Amino acid sequence: MSEDRKLAVLRAIVEDYVATEEPVGSKALVERHGLGVSPATVRNDMAALEDEGFIHQPHTSAGRVPTDKGYRLFVDRLSTVKPMSTAERRAISSFLDGAVDLDDVVQRSVRTLSQLTRQVAVVQYPTLSRSTVRHVEVVLLAPGRLLVVLILSTGRVEQRLVELPRESCDVDDEQLLDLRQRIGRVAAGRRIADASTALGVLVEEVPEQDVALTAAVVEALTEAMSDHRRDERVAVGGAANLARFGQDFDTTVRPLLEALEEQVVLLRLLGEAADAGAVTVRIGHEGPYTELAGTSVVATGYGPAQDALASLGIVGPTRMDYPGTMAAVRAVARYVSRILDEA
Amino acid sequence: MSEDRKLAVLRAIVEDYVATEEPVGSKALVERHGLGVSPATVRNDMAALEDEGFIHQPHTSAGRVPTDKGYRLFVDRLSTVKPMSTAERRAISSFLDGAVDLDDVVQRSVRTLSQLTRQVAVVQYPTLSRSTVRHVEVVLLAPGRLLVVLILSTGRVEQRLVELPRESCDVDDEQLLDLRQRIGRVAAGRRIADASTALGVLVEEVPEQDVALTAAVVEALTEAMSDHRRDERVAVGGAANLARFGQDFDTTVRPLLEALEEQVVLLRLLGEAADAGAVTVRIGHEGPYTELAGTSVVATGYGPAQDALASLGIVGPTRMDYPGTMAAVRAVARYVSRILDEA
DNA sequence: TGCTGGCACTCCGGACCCACGAGTGCCAAG
DNA sequence: CTTGGCACTCGTGGGTCCGGAGTGCCAGCA
Numbered sequence A, B: 001m002s003e004d005r006k007l008a009v010l011r012a013i014v015e016d017y018v019a020t021e022e023p024v025g026s027k028a029l030v031e032r033h034g035l036g037v038s039p040a041t042v043r044n045d046m047a048a049l050e051d052e053g054f055i056h057q058p059h060t061s062a063g064r065v066p067t068d069k070g071y072r073l074f075v076d077r078l079s080t081v082k083p084m085s086t087a088e089r090r091a092i093s094s095f096l097d098g099a100v101d102l103d104d105v106v107q108r109s110v111r112t113l114s115q116l117t118r119q120v121a122v123v124q125y126p127t128l129s130r131s132t133v134r135h136v137e138v139v140l141l142a143p144g145r146l147l148v149v150l151i152l153s154t155g156r157v158e159q160r161l162v163e164l165p166r167e168s169c170d171v172d173d174e175q176l177l178d179l180r181q182r183i184g185r186v187a188a189g190r191r192i193a194d195a196s197t198a199l200g201v202l203v204e205e206v207p208e209q210d211v212a213l214t215a216a217v218v219e220a221l222t223e224a225m226s227d228h229r230r231d232e233r234v235a236v237g238g239a240a241n242l243a244r245f246g247q248d249f250d251t252t253v254r255p256l257l258e259a260l261e262e263q264v265v266l267l268r269l270l271g272e273a274a275d276a277g278a279v280t281v282r283i284g285h286e287g288p289y290t291e292l293a294g295t296s297v298v299a300t301g302y303g304p305a306q307d308a309l310a311s312l313g314i315v316g317p318t319r320m321d322y323p324g325t326m327a328a329v330r331a332v333a334r335y336v337s338r339i340l341d342e343a
Numbered sequence C: 001t002g003c004t005g006g007c008a009c010t011c012c013g014g015a016c017c018c019a020c021g022a023g024t025g026c027c028a029a030g
Numbered sequence D: 001c002t003t004g005g006c007a008c009t010c011g012t013g014g015g016t017c018c019g020g021a022g023t024g025c026c027a028g029c030a
Helices: A003-020 A026-032 A039-051 A068-078 A086-097 A102-117 A173-187 A192-205 A208-225 A239-245 A249-261 A263-274 A322-342 B003-020 B026-032 B039-051 B068-078 B086-097 B102-117 B173-187 B192-205 B208-225 B239-245 B249-261 B263-274 B322-342
Strands: A120-124 A133-142 A145-152 A157-163 A234-237 A280-283 A295-302 A310-317 B120-124 B133-142 B145-152 B157-163 B234-237 B280-283 B295-302 B310-317
Touching: A003 A026, A003 A039, A003 A068, A026 A039, A068 A280, A068 A322, A086 A102, A086 A322, A102 A120, A102 A234, A102 A310, A102 A322, A120 A239, A120 A249, A120 A263, A133 A173, A133 B133, A133 B145, A145 A208, A145 B133, A145 B145, A157 A208, A157 B157, A173 A192, A173 A208, A192 A208, A234 A263, A239 A249, A239 B249, A249 A263, A249 A295, A249 A310, A249 B239, A263 A280, A263 A295, A263 A310, A295 A322, A310 A322, B003 B026, B003 B039, B003 B068, B026 B039, B068 B280, B068 B322, B086 B102, B086 B322, B102 B120, B102 B234, B102 B310, B102 B322, B120 B239, B120 B249, B120 B263, B133 B173, B145 B208, B157 B208, B173 B192, B173 B208, B192 B208, B234 B263, B239 B249, B249 B263, B249 B295, B249 B310, B263 B280, B263 B295, B263 B310, B295 B322, B310 B322
Parallel strands: none
Antiparallel strands: A120 A234, A120 A310, A133 A145, A145 A157, A280 A295, A295 A310, B120 B234, B120 B310, B133 B145, B145 B157, B280 B295, B295 B310
């Protein structure tokens, strides 16, 4: 029995099953793919594959269905990359290029991804932690009330209101200008972690009479920088694609809908993919979420220059077109990264 | 035949059907509600109600189900307001009070609403058009590059980059300060429509040498003010509730999932409710969307002081608890309005 | 040793039938 | 106008049966 052919059979089973959504039998297999052997031979191979746990039959005398382990082998060793057509590439790139700000980039990404893959797409907003400070602005709104605006390299803007303590209410424009410049000098262009510590040092060095003011502003800034609430946001799109697999409602649609509500879960799912530069695939029961045993996640990190800012990906039934999906995820991640790089 | 009793029968049918999700027969009706008459009598009433188009039987010798017209009558004349318990009120108010900014208010509202009603909740972001300008900031990022930040009363922040034309690249801090003050004077506190025109006038009045600069900044501001792209955003939550009505998948779940993807449709649905101060209900086939014939929308406008900024509501199957849902929608709209008022 | 055709076996799915029961409409009597 | 009675309808669920797809195994062949 040829080991190569056995793998070819597995590949054929996966491809057929994904296409037809029905258990695939030996006869259909030799007809659809030019395997050059008889059904009986294929049956022997299938029996072996089943022994090894790569495929499984729902009941005696039904066709075979890939197991999670089978999909895993397929993804790792059997699937050939399915490059996007140039038309597709152009469509992605032009649609994403139309984005006007960060929010829009994320929205468009999620839309593109869900349309390309016909699955539910999830895109994490770029995290604060890796981004750098582009600009800090301090504005006097009213006596004793300041507005602090923090602009980050990813295009995100955070603002905070600062109420000055009674005794240091009087602030003139010159003081403010000075403060602005000091802050700009130590923070601009730095990563927020670095900027945060640099600002801490700044408070020490500032002239006596400005300490209260500086401290208040710096506190607001560091608070804004360490505010990870927004980090935990994700955009979800293509939920309508759930309608396509109306069957196995309870194994796929319901748990997915529930997971989509829980951003924490989504973040964990995507998070596993964040570090790796390549596209990561979680199949079925792999990973901690038993409710999502019927689903797979295809995800990758994105961000300027390989340095992953955040993750994006799709989640769908284990029975999915892995090569095509992986290609789409990779392509979108690439284009988004490029756009963030330019901005 | 008593007209009053006929209506009581209709009410009972609606309530029972909503509770049990099954066609309701004459016998069950007299048992569950103390109608004080025999099943046969009820049957006569039912026959009349059916003739008038308020109820309908799926097939001969099944129980009755309310029609859209029946629900309409129920909502308009038969339902008694179901006030929220004080515990519920407190829960809503404290959860919404925890919000830290506009985004958060919307997120929390959508979450609250979906949990209260166990339906899919939709909340439109407050529109620009009614809000006022709280502050405008102009910042020199680099020679010839300005950042314009527009802060609105709803807490929304818009920022725009402005590239100055070559010939007026040189801008000193004094000029900028002056510009900032001029803009602040004419725009602050005004509605954006008014601010927009006031800014237009400002360009006329400015000293010769500042015209190019002012014009560029004003252009960016008016552009930001008229940018209705963000107006068209909605937040959706509670999609997991779709899982509860796994049956009638094709009549309810699928079209809803598709509608949720199309923000335009959602806005139209909510939009009908925006003007009225009260809670609006669209039932089944009412309105233009034939795909959504199996669903109802319960919505209302919200915003400070009755002056509707935007809409929020829920969408679910026609078979829903209208009194409870309407109470929840009204309560959430009220609390959100109050919060926006305070901010 | 490995491939192949043949053959008996299994089991799902659909078709069919039937009995049950919930619910109705109608009617005659109160 | 209400009520009890009664015949009728029709969907539901359970049981049976059959066809077909698919399998496992075996003996024969290269």
